[in-house]
Amino acid sequence: MNLFRSLAFAVVALLAAAAPAHAEVRVDVNRGRAAPLPIAITNFAGDPAGADIARVITNDLAGSGLFKPLDPASFIQTPEQIQQKGVEYAAWKPLNVPALVTGQVVPSGDGRIRVEFRLHDVFAGASSASGGQIIGTAFTTAPQNWRRTAHIIADTIYKQLTGESGYFDTRVVYVAESGPGERRIKRLAIMDYDGENARYLTDGSQLVLTPRFSPTAAEVTYMAFGNGKPRVFLFNVDTQKRELLADLPQMTFSPRFSPDGNSVVFSMSENGQTDIYVMDLRSRQIRQLTQTPSIDTSPSYSPDGSKIVFESDRGGTQQLYVMSATGGPANRISFGDGRYAGPVWSPRGDLIAFTKQQGGQFFIGVMKPDGSGERLITQAFHVEGPTWAPNGRVLMYFKERPGPRGKTARLYTIDVTGQNEREVLTQSDASDPAWSGLLP
Template sequence: MRFNDRLKRALAVAALAVVSSWFGPNLVTPALAQLKGTQTEGTITPIPIAIPVFLGDDAQLAGDVSNVVQADLERSGLFRPLDRASFLEQVRDVNAAPRFPDWRSIQAEALVVGRIVNDGSGKVGAEFRLWDVASGKQLAGQRFSTAGQNWRRIGHLIADSVYERLTGEKGYFDTHIVFVDETGPAEHRIKRLAIMDQDGANVRLLSQGKELVLTPRFSPTNQEITYMSYTNDQPKVFIMNLETGKRELVGDFPGMTFAPRFSPDGQKIVMSLGTPDGRTSIYEMDLRSRQSRRLTEATGIDTSPSYAPDGSQIVFESDRDGSQRLYVMNADGSGAHPISMGDGSYSTPVWSPRGDYIAFTKQSGGQFLIGVMKPDGSGERVLTEGFHNEGPTWAPNGRVLMFFRDPGGATGGPRIFSVDITGFNERKVATPAFGSDPAWSPLLN
């Protein structure tokens, strides 16, 4: 995508006025940037990183932005922010070289310094530098500007830049989560569409609870979601534009409809529909022509389809052979074959954006497990288990998952959690009320 195209998209998404201009050398990542371990299995030793409170005339705002950066990096599990009370140097100029011996003495391996400018025009500007403490070399430096009400986004953008420079992978902090906000008693739960930042901030309701909403899913190409709505017990599939709030009816299908999801190019949705012959089959609909075609015709229930990131294959769940298993087929419906071979019932599969794993829910021995396997079914691993875990969704870099957990009971309700692909960094995501069915957006910038 050309720079101008990226800039226009960023402006449309979050009123970003100036995006990422380098003002320092683009150096080769040193040894410190190589993570001590892997991001797929085993434990990881987090990188000790120092993030002093940013400079700025508005001390409160500068402190808040630097705290967002620190919280994002810490929550990833790959970084260990050092206690600011241990810092020996007080940063006074973001453009001056730090006193590296002071930072080495507290075992910092990376240092992030920044400055926040609130010019009174309604916009907030920021610049930061990332330093390798061991070599004394600058690794990154960027400037950002955004509307004042979007100040938290500056923190997420800086955290993404640091994450990418030190891990070699794209960050995932400048993203949104759409989910189902749930309030009220269990027997009369009100469910509304809601959206928030990936860290749980800036929650905004997208519907008012007058109808039941389920399974919201992001478009991979623009700021739209598709979701299920039940009005007078009639299922409908909608697409909502998140910038305008307008929604469009995709289809008013007879019988039951489940789990709509976009194709990687955003031009189609795939879903499961109840059919006149009493089956539940996978259908694909072209959003331009509104023409649909049936992809599966096996007996039983085929549901929860999810495309591979290149659009060539679809993973789905089916009980066609008597037990609930995961299947992969070509995008035209041919070549369906099972990939899950373990005990228990498999459901809600979703393909990683990187294409290397499929996440799933598994019910076995009274437990609900969130796990991953390779697309051929090998390498199955459980990441977390609990009374009722369900609905995994991938971060856009394919290294973190969100899901929801419902412990049950009269006063219980679902809560949203994140876990990285190692399974060793599970975190609760704060929401104002109960939350279920999270779906992760692509990066916003």
């Protein structure tokens, strides 16, 4: 299970015969409803895993909404022909597909596999003697890492063609739900961003809520009810060791790591008042950051660690405020109709995502850190808890639907533009997703 740690990829650039073609192929990630870029992704030659790798790359790129993988039935050359003779660009050109992905899987001799991939500019290749390879890379790794390798290749393609870093080699920690609504069983679970490789981290004997990753995704902080004492815990994903954040007599909840991973910010309630505190994980010292007779919760750091956005009902209803990461005065940034909750600062720093309630509906929205430019990107009877992909282009959240046998809860992703909403397939009901950064 400790793929994280043992992965050790050896990565080598694969040079084309001549200088790489200039990338003419480009996707604009800021587009509204522009057509996705057609791309041909061939099965990787040389090993049965090659078809699986191509399938994962295809799902990643198609799922982003920015690419349109072609039906392999239309392909001009087989993977084996490409490996033997190279890409016949002139033959591919009539397909009108600008981008072509080829590759092969070969044993590296020490029990590992070498996965080679190349991205080609078909039009440039057809008009240039030097060929159309844009980029080529070889990864040497253990065979069981084929899926991560595919995600890393998809991230490489995404970055090359959009100019933005990708988000496919990532994980999501979330709450897996089962059982009747009055006594829901909630377990911590972790999966690849696309729903694969899901596994439980806790056994369901205690109610758990709101897991969030540390910056390296090696640790999770979350809230658990144990013996009637809801408290914030730390959980090491590799060792499975669980640790109480702080032995305080009051309820602690709503935890989140600082961007440097050295602190956890959280809420503590006492006598009907909820304030925000931060614990330095090395010194174990706790500092109080807010002190008002209100509910101050859901703190989230700016990516540079200098500020914290949080929600407070100090003005009467839930609204968003920004303060220095060391506390002090807070500026209200949300002023629209309705209630604003659960703010999460984008890893890019440019936007803050939130849950909004208005008129009996729930919304996921974004606004700039100064509160301007509010956009609501999805709405339903109940949507809640946005979390950012590491490139700040995609949000994941959960959606609840009332039903005859109680509510259902499912995870969805959506572009920050409001396009391309997709369900993340999970085996059970799921809520409270938190997206990791790109895996180390």
